[in-house]
Amino acid sequence: MLIGIDLGTTNSAVALWQNNEDGGEAVLVPNALGAALTPSAVSVLPDGNTLVGAAALERVGLKDGATATSFKRLMGTDRKQKLGKKEFSAEELSALVLMSLRDDVTAHTGTRPTEAVITVPAYFNDRQRKATRRAGELAGLTVRRLINEPTAAALAFGLQDKEEREPFLVFDLGGGTFDVSIVEMFEGIVEVRASAGDNRLGGDDFNSAIATAVRGRLDPDGLLGKIDERRAEALLLQAAERTKRGLSDGQDAEFALTVEGARLSTTVTASEFEAQAEGLIRRLRDPVVRALRDSQIDAASLSEVVLVGGATRMPLVRKAITRLFGRFPNSSVHPDHAVALGAAIQGGLIARDSGLEEIRITDVCPFTLGIETAEHSARGTVQQGLFSPIIERNTPVPVSRSGVFSTMGDGQKQIEVKIYQGEAREVSGNVHLGQLKVPVPPRPAGEVAIDVRFSYDSSGLLEVDVEVPLTGAKHNLVIIDEEDRKAASDLESRRKALAALKHHPREEATNQMLLARAERCYEEFLGDVRAVVGDRTRMFVTALDSQDPRRIADAAADLSGLLDMLEANPPL
Numbered sequence: 306m307l308i309g310i311d312l313g314t315t316n317s318a319v320a321l322w323q324n325n326e327d328g329g330e331a332v333l334v335p336n337a338l339g340a341a342l343t344p345s346a347v348s349v350l351p352d353g354n355t356l357v358g359a360a361a362l363e364r365v366g367l368k369d370g371a372t373a374t375s376f377k378r379l380m381g382t383d384r385k386q387k388l389g390k391k392e393f394s395a396e397e398l399s400a401l402v403l404m405s406l407r408d409d410v411t412a413h414t415g416t417r418p419t420e421a422v423i424t425v426p427a428y429f430n431d432r433q434r435k436a437t438r439r440a441g442e443l444a445g446l447t448v449r450r451l452i453n454e455p456t457a458a459a460l461a462f463g464l465q466d467k468e469e470r471e472p473f474l475v476f477d478l479g480g481g482t483f484d485v486s487i488v489e490m491f492e493g494i495v496e497v498r499a500s501a502g503d504n505r506l507g508g509d510d511f512n513s514a515i516a517t518a519v520r521g522r523l524d525p526d527g528l529l530g531k532i533d534e535r536r537a538e539a540l541l542l543q544a545a546e547r548t549k550r551g552l553s554d555g556q557d558a559e560f561a562l563t564v565e566g567a568r569l570s571t572t573v574t575a576s577e578f579e580a581q582a583e584g585l586i587r588r589l590r591d592p593v594v595r596a597l598r599d600s601q602i603d604a605a606s607l608s609e610v611v612l613v614g615g616a617t618r619m620p621l622v623r624k625a626i627t628r629l630f631g632r633f634p635n636s637s638v639h640p641d642h643a644v645a646l647g648a649a650i651q652g653g654l655i656a657r658d659s660g661l662e663e664i665r666i667t668d669v670c671p672f673t674l675g676i677e678t679a680e681h682s683a684r685g686t687v688q689q690g691l692f693s694p695i696i697e698r699n700t701p702v703p704v705s706r707s708g709v710f711s712t713m714g715d716g717q718k719q720i721e722v723k724i725y726q727g728e729a730r731e732v733s734g735n736v737h738l739g740q741l742k743v744p745v746p747p748r749p750a751g752e753v754a755i756d757v758r759f760s761y762d763s764s765g766l767l768e769v770d771v772e773v774p775l776t777g778a779k780h781n782l783v784i785i786d787e788e789d790r791k792a793a794s795d796l797e798s799r800r801k802a803l804a805a806l807k808h809h810p811r812e813e814a815t816n817q818m819l820l821a822r823a824e825r826c827y828e829e830f831l832g833d834v835r836a837v838v839g840d841r842t843r844m845f846v847t848a849l850d851s852q853d854p855r856r857i858a859d860a861a862a863d864l865s866g867l868l869d870m871l872e873a874n875p876p877l
């Protein structure tokens with residue numbers, strides 16, 4: 306079975322293509338808690354069990370929380386996060402989220418999925434894409450295709466009524482990344498004309514902006530300075546998330562948190578938030594302008610501006626979009642569901658499911674890819690470190706292009722082909738993807754040429770072929786950097802290690818969620834309130850041990866009733 310997965314910074318979701326009498330449709334698969342969205346959070350409990358999703362998210366602010374969130378921002382890096390006794394890379398944490406989604410599908414359909422389409426931000430570079438593909442493989446899924454998030458959203462939007470459409474723009478602001486794509490639909494072809502983005506801009510940054518703005522006045526006595534810095538940061542960001550959501554519904558919102566029994570709170574107004582987020586709002590403009598320019602479409606001829614990604618719910622973002630385009634954006638697709646649904650549609654296309662037969666999709670590569678070269682200047686000096694593009698950004702994929710380069714020095718014995726991705730004139734401003742040493746016969750400078758061919762597949766993965774016409778030697782490089790090669794070689798042992806981790810059984814998900822909430826409340830409060838939370842938690846744990854369903858249900862109702870009351874009216 307082939308599933309479609311939106312592996313998001315904040316939330317992830319999984320969907321399936323289902324054939325029916327009207328052709329078919331993409332449907333979301335609920336998780337063990339019955340929700341379509343699973344928070345991209347992983348926690349390791351003191352007993353070594355791993356938790357994924359809402360229960361893990363509840364543990365973020367705990368003293369020994371051992372919880373990771375927003376790890377998508379570290380994809381493609383070798384940074385590790387320590388949870389309990391173990392260290393995890395971002396791709397391993399992502400694999401745990403994927404495994405949980407895979408299990409949700411198994412529980413829902415009775416069939417274990419083996420293949421997936423996974424979405425990535427259009428602006429994800431080659432390393433980040435490869436890390437995502439490895440995460441899928443670590444979760445035991447064959448990744449049939451990586452698809453750009455705005456392209457997936459465009460599929461979900463475009464296939465709502467299957468009508469032909471003038472070019473439309475997908476504005477996708479998620480938890481950690483921002484992508485813009487310009488898409489056209491005609492005669493069953495969904496064509497992405499251009500993509501641009503910023504993979505360091507998302508809803509999380511708005512949380513940081515709020516937290517920074519209020520910290521001083523919130524905590525004049527410096528209580529947060531007395532607890533572990535990471536925990537203080539987590540509590541501030543969690544509170545900021547609540548405030549940000551509050552500001553999507555009203556003119557002001559409370560910013561509140563409880564630390565060591567003390568309640569800290571202040572009010573944030575919409576205009577204060579707007580002033581604080583001004584710099585972030587300004588950064589939304591550049592990718593829009595670039596995508597319009599690259600697609601040679603002017604803003605006035607766009608038929609719609611389609612909003613995707615949870616962060617487009619912020620009124621200040623909608624206001625900025627309305628100002629930028631001189632019209633109101635279109636909110637007809639569900640901002641949190643569209644990407645997973647689009648991934649399932651792409652899955653249906655790959656499996657050639659009926660109902661999708663007449664649809665074709667073409668995407669573009671959002672970056673320029675090229676190699677480092679040097680040049681003789683007019684004064685006879687050599688300028689090193691220049692970037693020579695081979696595939697220019699926004700070329701339709703799959704694509705294969707080549708360039709010819711020659712030796713710079715007399716008797717040169719090898720050419721080092723250094724591969725970069727980006728738009729800067731000098732390679733120092735671009736992302737280094739890897740390198741390849743190509744031996745060449747020693748000849749006078751400029752007499753040996755090499756042919757460098759880049760092939761970029763539909764998943765946005767790069768393959769490099771170098772040929773030396775003089776000798777006929779050929780060099781091929783599918784996986785370009787050392788890190789990647791290392792990672793690929795131990796994939797199997799890492800997959801086994803992840804599969805061997807103890808996971809909480811699905812049927813216990815609701816109880817785990819309640820326990821995590823109770824632990825958080827216990828840590829937040831002091832004195833009598835804390836004692837009551839502790840008592841009810843103990844009763845709940847005893848009931849769980851008894852394995853008597855009636856006793857468990859009663860104790861769960863008691864505990865959640867208490868927590869609801871405390872959260873609605875926190876004692877001062």
Ligand code: AMP
Pocket residue numbers: 313314315316478479480481507508509546549550551553613614615616617618619640641
């Ligand atoms: P996504 O990656 O698409 O799941 O988007 C998640 C982002 O949307 C996070 O930064 C959330 O804080 C943000 N978000 C979700 N709901 C709201 C809301 N009601 N108001 C403001 N931001 C929201």
